[in-house]
Amino acid sequence: MKHFSIGSIVHKAIKHLVVVACGIYCALITAAIASEAERPNVLLIITDDQSIDTIHALGNDAIHTPNIDRLAETGMAFTHVFNQGSWSGAVCAPSRQMINTGRNLHLTGFSPKSNKTSHPLMGETFRKSGYETFVTGKWHVGDDALKRSFDIGRAVHEGGMAPISKGGQWQPWLTDFGEKIKWKKEQKNQHTSEAFADAAIDYIKGKEARNDKPFLMYVAFTAPHDPRQSPQSYVDKYPAESISLPPNFRPMPEIDSGDYNIRDEALMTFPRTEQQTKEFIGEYYAMVEHMDHQIGRILDTLDASPYAKNTYIIFTSDHGLAVGKHGLAGKQSVYDHSIRAPFIMVGKGIPQNARAKGMFYLNSIFATTAELAGIEVPDSVQGPSVLPIINGEKDVMNDYIYGSYRHFQRMARSHRYKLVYYPLLKKNVLFDLKNDPWEMTDISTQPGSDKIIEQLTAELDLLKVEVGDPLTNDDPANSYQPFTGKIRASFQKDAIGQPQVLNVH
Incomplete structure (x- = not known):
């Protein structure tokens, strides 16, 4: 079943205008967003394992997230945005596959037996439409999709997580490619969040001298995924004695659904103890705040650049995390704490300090960003653009969620x-x-x-x-x-x- 917004139907009916003499590609943006001769840039920030309740501006007074708060105050935050789930214990992989294809969970072309897809990818689509595409941070969608999607990659974490055995968060193996670098993978002595922020900042600072193409930046942090390593100064802000347990904390899961010995759940002992859970939450919050600081560095650089007024920002995560709720540690469940993700949009025409329910899936990112950029959405994309909510045409995208x-x-x-x-x-x-x-x-x-x-x-x-x-x-x-x-x-x-x-x- 395919969903279409009014805006996306209109865009598919309108041809792109090309002014050959000036070499400027003009795109028609949705009616509620002003048309511009210069196509907008897109900055997509994706975190890893970040629960919906880890943002100060959205209701958690126990955590300090001034830069994500800054996004929520200057844009629209959606409270009910969902990952459709997973056919794998590594929930982040199917989630990112849905985001990058715009398709539903079992229809992305990926599976445990296939790490490739024939469907158009988001970065690939922007690239073919004249955008320069850049990636830093976690990818986890396969080498073929990576090479199809991006012109430039810096400090790219190709795998799913940064295990201690391979350097953890402090000494990750990261890959650079494009812009005179064929393919270079090396271990860096730098925290992942800092390395990804540095790469994004360097890209923004160097972009104007390189070309005048619009850009799509895909910035994907491995934080706050375990191993939960962050500078001690951040850990010290969240001692166990300062942490309150969530109301649905339980020592053991109420129902054994069949997969509670998975790696994520083994990070804590069974039964869960109050002390251990408070320490776990404290380390989680510390990693979120450290990452928030790096996001702030990127935003400051963008604000000081020529692209500040013509860049749309989407901030989200691949899914949530239990962190002690319902006796669980991980994300392998359909409780709200695991299947919902934070989602904030900022940019021209988007209401400021606004809140909306949403009721849509993460796979709507593809169509939404394409419509903002005036790019025709491929027929393969199933997740609809959410601009009808931003434009006031709809209150929610779906009445029922899978x-x-x-x-x-x-x-x-x-x-x-x-x-x-x-x-x-x-x-x-x-x-x-x-x-x-x-x-x-x-x-x-x-x-x-x-x-x-x-x-x-x-x-x-x-x-x-x-x-x-x-x-x-x-x-x-x-x-x-x-x-x-x-x-x-x-x-x-x-x-x-x-x-x-x-x-x-």
């Missing part, structure tokens, strides 16, 4: 209710998000809930078709091939609260 994790969990949520279905357990869980935003009370057995479950189950069936989900409820593990991947052991608590192997699927 979510999943491998063959273990499925989700359909409306504005008020969230249904979580566990295919291997044949179990429904229902949350009333209006009265229970922390998702702590299952109301599936309460009177009247059967009709809500029936409605959301029907919506889930429709959403599964839309995103290409191959899972069938009668045989979830086998039907989910080739997306199943390695199937891990399940865990449950023993008599003294320690995890034990429940079964192996």
Whole structure:
């Protein structure tokens, strides 16, 4: 099912205007954003594993994020933006594949068996439309897509994370290419957040002397993904005794969905302790604030450049993270803390200090940025532009949202209710998000809930078709091939609260 905004239909009907004598390519921007002879630049900032509740301006008084706050105060922040889920324990890979293809979870062309796609990529599309494309930071979408998408790469982290065994955050292996550099990979003695910020700053400072093309900058931090390493001065700001536990902190998960021995969950012991969880959150906040400072350096450089008034900024993350909520540490769930991501847009024509619900997926970034740039959106793109919300034409993009994790969990949520279905357990869980935003009370057995479950189950069936989900409820593990991947052991608590192997699927 493909969605079209009014703006995107109009743009597909209008040809680009080329003024040959001046060599200037003019593009028609959506009606609510002023037309300009000079095409706008785009700065996309993507963080890694950043929960929706880690931004001071959006409600967390315990964290210091003055530069992300600055974006929220000068632009529009969306509160309900979703990653569709993952067919992999490495949730960030499918998320970035959706962002860069604009397609739905199971339809990107990528899978555990394929690290290539034939679909047009966002950077590739901008590049073919006359933009200079630049990347720094985490990629995790494969070498073929990297080379198709970007003219220049500096301090590119090609993999999924920066493990301690390969230098961690302080000594990462980073790749440079393009602009007289063929392909150079080396280990750097610099924190990843600082290295990526330096690369972005150098790009902005050197751009005017190189050419007058508009640019697409793809700046992707590995923070605050573990290993949670940041300067001690930042760690000292968040001692465990200053940290409050979230209301939905639990020592153990309430439901064993089948994948709780994954690497992310092994970062903390079972059962979770209050002290350990507070330390975990403190290290997480420290890494977010250190990254926020680097984002501020990039914004300051942009503000002082010739591009300040003609650059759209999108700030987001690939998904959220549990960090102790519901007895979980990672992002392999469909709870809001893991499937929602922060999302802020700044630029000409975008309301300032505004808030909107959104109800859209991260794969809308492709169409949104293309429409802002006056670039025709490829027919392959499924995530619609969200400019109708910015322009006041819509309040939200969707009334129902899909979510999943491998063959273990499925989700359909409306504005008020969230249904979580566990295919291997044949179990429904229902949350009333209006009265229970922390998702702590299952109301599936309460009177009247059967009709809500029936409605959301029907919506889930429709959403599964839309995103290409191959899972069938009668045989979830086998039907989910080739997306199943390695199937891990399940865990449950023993008599003294320690995890034990429940079964192996």
